[in-house]
Amino acid sequence: MSEADTRDDKNFHEDVPAPSNGFFLKGSGSYDWGMKNRLARIFRPETGRTVMLAIDHGYFQGPTTGLERVDLNIVPIAPHGDALMLTRGMLRSTIPASYRGGVVMRASGGPSILKELSDERIALDMEDAARMNVHAVAVQVFVGGEHETQSIENLTKLVDAGYRYGIPVLGVTAVGKELTRDARYLGLATRICAELGAQIVKTYYCAEGFEQVTAGCPVPIVMAGGKKLPELEALEMAYRAVQEGAAGVDMGRNIFQSESPASMIQAVAKVVHDGARPEEAYELFRELARPELAPAGR
Numbered sequence: 001m002s003e004a005d006t007r008d009d010k011n012f013h014e015d016v017p018a019p020s021n022g023f024f025l026k027g028s029g030s031y032d033w034g035m036k037n038r039l040a041r042i043f044r045p046e047t048g049r050t051v052m053l054a055i056d057h058g059y060f061q062g063p064t065t066g067l068e069r070v071d072l073n074i075v076p077i078a079p080h081g082d083a084l085m086l087t088r089g090m091l092r093s094t095i096p097a098s099y100r101g102g103v104v105m106r107a108s109g110g111p112s113i114l115k116e117l118s119d120e121r122i123a124l125d126m127e128d129a130a131r132m133n134v135h136a137v138a139v140q141v142f143v144g145g146e147h148e149t150q151s152i153e154n155l156t157k158l159v160d161a162g163y164r165y166g167i168p169v170l171g172v173t174a175v176g177k178e179l180t181r182d183a184r185y186l187g188l189a190t191r192i193c194a195e196l197g198a199q200i201v202k203t204y205y206c207a208e209g210f211e212q213v214t215a216g217c218p219v220p221i222v223m224a225g226g227k228k229l230p231e232l233e234a235l236e237m238a239y240r241a242v243q244e245g246a247a248g249v250d251m252g253r254n255i256f257q258s259e260s261p262a263s264m265i266q267a268v269a270k271v272v273h274d275g276a277r278p279e280e281a282y283e284l285f286r287e288l289a290r291p292e293l294a295p296a297g298r
Contacts, residue, residue, distance in 0.1 A: 024048050026247065027219040028199065034166030038135040039199065042083045042102035042168075043220070043247060044273060051269045052222060053078065054085040054252035056106040056138070059123075061113040066256035070094045073256060080265045085138060085170075085250055088124060092132070104170055105129055107137035108154050118145035118174070122154050126161035136200065137162065138170040143189040145174065152196060159197035171198030172224075183209025190217040202250050205241045214245025225251030231258060231267070231285055235278040238271045248272050260289035 023029045023036050024045050031039075043050045055074055057064040066073060071094050078084055083102030084095065091103065109123035120140055129137050139158050142151040155171055162169045171193030175181050181204045190201045194217050201217055204224050214221050223241040225234065234254040241249065249272060251265075258264035267285035270276040276284070 025220055027194075031168075031199070032163075032166055035162075035168055035199070038102075038166065039168055041135045042104065042200075044082060047273045048220075048247060049242065049272050050083055050102070050222060050248035050250075051081045051265065051272050052083045052085050052102075052104060052248065052250040053081040053255055053265065054225065054250050055090065055256065056086050057252060058090070059087050059106050059109045060111065060117065064253075066253065066261070073261065075099075077255075077262045077265055080262065080269060082248075082269075083135070085252075088128065088132060091134075102136070103132070103134045104136045104138050105132065105134040107158055107169075108139040108151070116146060118142035118147040118151060120147070120151055120154060122157060126158065126165050126167060129167055130165045134167065136168040136170050138172055138202070140172045140174045141189065141193055142174045143192055144185070152192070155193065155198060156196050162199075168199035169197065170200040170202055170222075171196075173201065173203040175204060182206055183213050186210075187213045187216050190221060193217075194219045200247075205237050205246075207240075210241065210246075211244040220247035221245065222247055223249045225249060225254040228253040228257045231264060232278060232282045234264075235267060235271055235281045235285070238268055239276075239278045239281075242272055242275075260285070260292045263288035263292070 025039055025043055025048060028039060055067055057067060070090055083104055085104040087106045107124040108120045110121045111117050111119050137158055139155050140151060141155050142148050158169050173189035183206050186203050186206055190203050190213055193201045200220050202222050202224050204226055223246045238249050255261050255265050263285045266288060267281040270281045270284055
């Protein structure tokens with residue numbers, strides 16, 4: 001049995017007040033410890049930003065170009081980012097359990113690209129998300145879409161379950177072909193997601209008024225990469241987004257369909273975390289990619 005500690009010279013540092021630690025992410029100060037800890041696995045505490053690599057495209061469109069072999073194309077470059085956004089099937093089958101980055105799990109789905117995409121249902125039980133030790137779950141929200149209310153109900157059910165397990169929810173604002181990606185629409189969609197409990201919101205960049213979109217959303221916004229752009233244009237978009245209030249990016253095709261995905265994700269991180277200007281980051285991309293892009297035999 002241990003002896004009692006009877007020493008009288010204990011030092012309680014009475015002259016040093018106990019810290020009252022805040023949290024580095026917008027709107028996140030009142031969450032439980034577990035949810036904050038998970039958010040800190042997605043966003044870097046030093047910068048408050050994230051470079052998320054989205055590879056969940058297969059859940060509705062099958063083997064996407066650049067994602068034919070996730071084990072060969074994505075696993076080697078994943079450590080250059082902060083988090084992966086993916087499906088549970090790909091996590092369990094392909095991503096090593098030794099992966100140290102954040103995991104954002106696709107939690108909605110149903111229709112394929114051949115059907116009405118807004119007709120999604122919850123496709124993941126939060127207990128299984130906890131079993132996989134994920135750091136957030138992602139749900140598509142189709143504001144203005146045919147199944148708007150259903151998709152919002154998916155979000156709210158996941159938010160309720162997320163609080164039970166300490167798992168944040170990422171609300172993804174889906175934009176159909178008939179909807180305009182302007183500040184008015186994006187402001188509406190992102191605010192709805194945040195008001196209904198999403199701890200993070202993913203949305204597209206718009207050239208005019210994006211700073212109003214981020215200012216009007218009380219939780220962090222991460223920018224969606226969207227369609228494949230030339231590397232410099234993608235870096236310019238990422239730079240503008242973070243300068244105008246985004247807490248990082250969630251890029252897919254602009255990274256894994258790049259001529260050099262490993263070089264591109266590092267260039268994006270240079271913009272997001274180091275504040276590098278697009279031209280500087282593009283020079284880094286070219287330098288890192290030179291061995292891959294050099295003509296054969298030279």
